[in-house]
Amino acid sequence: MAEATLRVFRGDADRGQTVDYRVPVAPGMVVLDALHYIQGHLAPDLAVRWNCKAGKCGSCSAEVNGRPRLTCKTRMDDLPQDQPITVLPMKSFPKIKDLVTDVAWNYRVNRKIPAFTPRPGADWKISQLDVDRVQEFRKCIECFLCQDVCHVLREHGKKEQFAGPRFFVRVAGLEMHPLDGANRAGLLKDQLGLGYCNITKCCTEVCPEEIRITDNAIIPLKERVVDEFYDPLTMLFRMFRGR
Amino acid sequence: MTANYETREHDVLIIGAGGAGLRASLEALAQGASVGVVCKSLLGKAHTVMAEGGIAAAMANVEAADSWKMHFRDTMRGGKMLNNWRMAQLHAQESPDRVRELEQWGALFDRTESGEILQRAFGGHTFKRLCHVGDRTGLEMIRTLQDRGVQQGIDVYMECTVTRLLMDGGRIAGAFAYWRETGRFIVFKAKSVVIATGGIGKAWRITSNSWEYTGDGMALAYEAGAELMDMEFVQFHPTGMVWPPGVQGILVTEAVRGEGGILRNKVGERFMEKYDPKRMELSTRDVVARSIYTEVKEGRGTEHGGAYLDISHKPAEYVKKKLPSMYHQFKELADVDITKGPMEVGPTCHYMMGGIRVDAETAQSTVPGLFAAGEAAAGLHGSNRLGGNSLSDLLVFGRRAGLAAAEHAKRTSAASIDDAQIEQAEKELLAPFSNSGTESPYAVHRDLQEVMQNLVGIYRTDEDLKKALVELEKLKERAVKASVEGSRLFNPGWHLSYDLKAMLIVSEAVTRSALARTESRGAHSRIDYANVHPVWEKKHNIIVRETGGMKRRESPVEEMPEELKQILAAE
Secondary structure, X not given: OOEEEXXXXXXXXXXXXXXXXXEEOOOOOEHHHHHHHHHHHHXXXXXXXXXXXXXXXXXXXXXXXXXXXXXXXXXXXXXOOOOOEEEEOOOOOOXXXXXXXXXXXXXXXXXXXXXXXXXXXXXXXXXXXXXXXXXXXXXXXXXXXXXXXXXXXXXXXXXXXXXXXXXXXHHHHHHOOOOEOOOOHHHHHOOOOHHHOOOOOHHHHHOOOOOOHHHHHHHHXXXXXXXXXXXXXXXXXXXXHOO | OOOOEEEEEEEEEEEOOOHHHHHHHHHHHHOOOOEEEEOOOOOOOOHHHHOOOOEEOOOOOOOOOOOHHHHHHHHHHHOOXXXXXXXXXXXXXXXXXXXXXXXXXXXXXXXXXXXXXXXXXXXXXXXXXXXXXXXXXXXXHHHHHHHHHHHHOOEXXXXXXXXXXXXXXXXXXXXXXXXXXXXXXXXXEEEEEEEOOOOXXXXXXXXXXXXXOOOHHHHHHHHOOOOEEOOOOEEEEEEEEOOOHHXXXXXXXXXXXXXXXXXXXXXXXXXXXXXXXXOHHHOOHHHHHHHHHHHHHHHHOOOOOOEEEEOOOOOHHHHHHHOHHHHHHHHHHHOOOOOOOOEEEEEEEEEXXXXXXXXXXXXXXXXXXXXXXXXHEOOXXXXXXXXXXXXXXXXXXXXXHHHHHHHHHHHOOOOOOOHHHXXXXXXXXXXXXXXXXXXOHHHHHHHHHXXXXXXXXXXXXXXXXXXXXXXXXXXXXXXXXXXXXXXXXXXXXXXHHHHHHHHHHHHHHHHHHHHHOOOOEOOEEEOOOOOOOHHHHOEEEEEEEEOOEEEEEEEEOOOOOHHHHHHHHOO
16 A cells, blocks of 8 residues: 655644654545554554544644645545655644644634624514525634634734734624624724735635635625725714714 | 632533533533533543534535435434434434534535535435535634633633542532642532533453543543443444554544545455445444454455555545545544555444433433433434434534533522531542552553453444453453552542443443343344344333442333334334
């Protein structure tokens, strides 16, 4: 059977280095299969997060050959086999051990976002068209690969100021819910730091659910914020209405 | 010695953060209880996310003739009358309200032309009653519940595994757990505990279940003295992926058949005509699974040992819209375009109908203060579950368990924690680090999976089941000797050595019950007893822990009231 070399990070928050492992390659094998092989035969304490192995739970995020990917959906035969395949933990989150990182910050950000708030007197008849538009955002499996790749978090570490693409998708999923009545524009502008996004679109490139994060979620939300806070006409009306 | 743990106190402790656990936590919170939720994986990543079919509810949005009575009837017939009739009744009656409630909390479903929640057909349901959104209803449900839970104020202990329930005399006092990240210990004091830990598929080699599904909750309840029931009824879903090897078992949702998918064998026959000409592909899962198994066994299987499931006769855009996950799953993992050609599918271990025996109204187990809901509980589905009835189960009985757990906590004084139990739990958990020898937990797990797959699968015999019991004993001895290296910092080998214990308890319970039931009913098929038997129609198998070890008893099926019998009799 063919073999490949996986170069996997072993270590924790303080220290670590990559270690090479030889793994047999079976047809259709994915990187997660290779990691399981290492766990089962070579390094029983290799720390790997995973759950469904079908690309639906978002647990197995890592960086394979430099690219943020779900390891359960990364085919070995899509990668060059004649050199080591590097598997590193997500860079933007503090290391815990090996490929497992501390993603708790994401759950803290989530608390800042007001939940779905039905408009008073909402009639629960919804059109399929309205559902289709917002379904794109609700497909998010919270793999956090978009958070991992966004330079605002990855290179500039702006975790206090910037919520990251995942949460703009979440807000879009709420704002565009046909029956939601809350207004999150102020939140986007101030606490969630929407302005930091400069439309680089790396998030869209890595999303395993192919959510068009920048074009369909972030830009429309930016337009809402601009309409509400920076449109001269709106500001004028506000002066008269005294809001 | 016992001061190396942190302590938390809640009125209600919920173990498991899937649909049932989260729904229970919301209800308990609404009753004013302080609620803690412990989960093995990250919040929002429980196995519920995989559910693709939909939520069964007799809302009659698409077919006006539907009613709770019809849903009740379909559920009882699917379960071959072994269901707890009261649970089946409550489930059918309350499911529509639970769906509407979920919608009011923000869940979005596909709609009918007139803007109501759309419902689709599914195996064993006489009317179209599955409320769904594309093929990711489970994800929609868990996100809605998780977001509401977080906003309402539940405390979530993520990546934390409970290894033992703590008892005060005969009642619940709390739980002992460890943090997966650091390996450090945590003791929860609680007046009520709800077990919502799901099923046990990881004990079989080919399964659709996630990593988490090691039967933890059932083992915890068993060790605490609670009764387990109907353990022999393990559902093998007819359509799991078959090729390539790494994806064997991954689910191909029944929705493919609900949307018009057709099963064919190697020679192109639509073989369901032979096994259930009336319902064809939408027959109940046990029938379809056995049909595919038989076709393969008799030499009419596909190249990799399955059947062909074909939906390419439907327009490509329709398939991509209604079944996007399936489209991507096959494209990316198997290089198959389902809009152009058939999928290869075969049976996979999917769901556990049996579990912790509970009271229908309160979801309380036979141990006071210990409740169970969702897949971990037994009774609702009898000997075979209908698709769509699990998501509705989670909402209906998750709510009831949370309600009863909160009420129980109000009525109960705090229990006292026994240090001796904590010491023993610590010692057992740490043993693998000091075991000398070379037994690897991964090797034991692999061997367990082979035993269950080969000897306690879809078709069972007396000889195979007895052999399985012998093998399980050997595996138990090996598991006790399993050793691990490294530190307690996120050490999956160490985690597995505890999970193995749970899997072995549950596997033994399944095997003993399967051996005893000398008939074939629902999902339990005996080659040596191929028909239903009137004596077994009236009996459940009960598994309980006694001083000598695991014991099996029988318990009569509760008879249903006359008016419900009439619903079943009517055509």
